[in-house]
Amino acid sequence: MAILELRTPVAVETNLSRAEVIDRLTRSIEPPGFMFPLFGPLGLVGRTGAESCWFESGSFFRKANRRLTLRYFDGAKGTTLRGEFALPTLQLIPIFAILAVGTLMCLLFTIEIIKSLGGHGGPLSVWQLTPYAFMIAGFFMLKFNLWFLRGSEKELLETIQDILKGPPSSSVEPWPQEEIVIRPRPRSI
Numbered sequence: 001m002a003i004l005e006l007r008t009p010v011a012v013e014t015n016l017s018r019a020e021v022i023d024r025l026t027r028s029i030e031p032p033g034f035m036f037p038l039f040g041p042l043g044l045v046g047r048t049g050a051e052s053c054w055f056e057s058g059s060f061f062r063k064a065n066r067r068l069t070l071r072y073f074d075g076a077k078g079t080t081l082r083g084e085f086a087l088p089t090l091q092l093i094p095i096f097a098i099l100a101v102g103t104l105m106c107l108l109f110t111i112e113i114i115k116s117l118g119g120h121g122g123p124l125s126v127w128q129l130t131p132y133a134f135m136i137a138g139f140f141m142l143k144f145n146l147w148f149l150r151g152s153e154k155e156l157l158e159t160i161q162d163i164l165k166g167p168p169s170s171s172v173e174p175w176p177q178e179e180i181v182i183r184p185r186p187r188s189i
Contacts, residue, residue, distance in 0.1 A: 008085040015078040057156040105131040
């Protein structure tokens with residue numbers, strides 16, 4: 001859906017190693033609380049892992065913020081974080097359901113308008129154009145909400161860049177790349 005621009009690509013360049021990026025983000029970001037699924041983020045929350053991380057920023061009144069999901073890419077100068085701002089899947093379901101119902105209603109009303117113009121139905125009235133008006137209004141409301149969220153997204157990105165600023169420290173141990181397998185000792189009988 002390029003018209004709606006539901007996703008915005010993001011790239012953050014750092015001169016830090018992957019281990020230091022993960023360490024700084026883990027220490028600086030609060031994990032989601034117990035009520036996070038119901039009320040959204042209350043402030044800056046997120047999760048970091050070995051391959052990717054995600055962050056959300058908001059309050060009770062800004063529950064519909066887009067989530068910033070980033071993946072780590074190692075480079076010669078440091079780690080690059082690439083990803084995108086996107087709406088969570090559970091928030092996309094109602095949007096697409098409403099758009100599908102609206103499209104179906106517009107299709108049905110278009111058939112009725114064609115019948116009335118062909119002389120098979122009654123005269124064309126204003127109420128037959130209301131589904132189109134509602135679809136256009138809904139589209140512009142969604143575009144306005146996405147535009148309005150850009151301010152909080154810019155703040156979130158600046159916060160993450162501030163966390164990752166500064167020289168690398170040598171106190172962080174490298175993040176293990178391979179799995180560590182711990183096997184129990186054999187018992188002697």
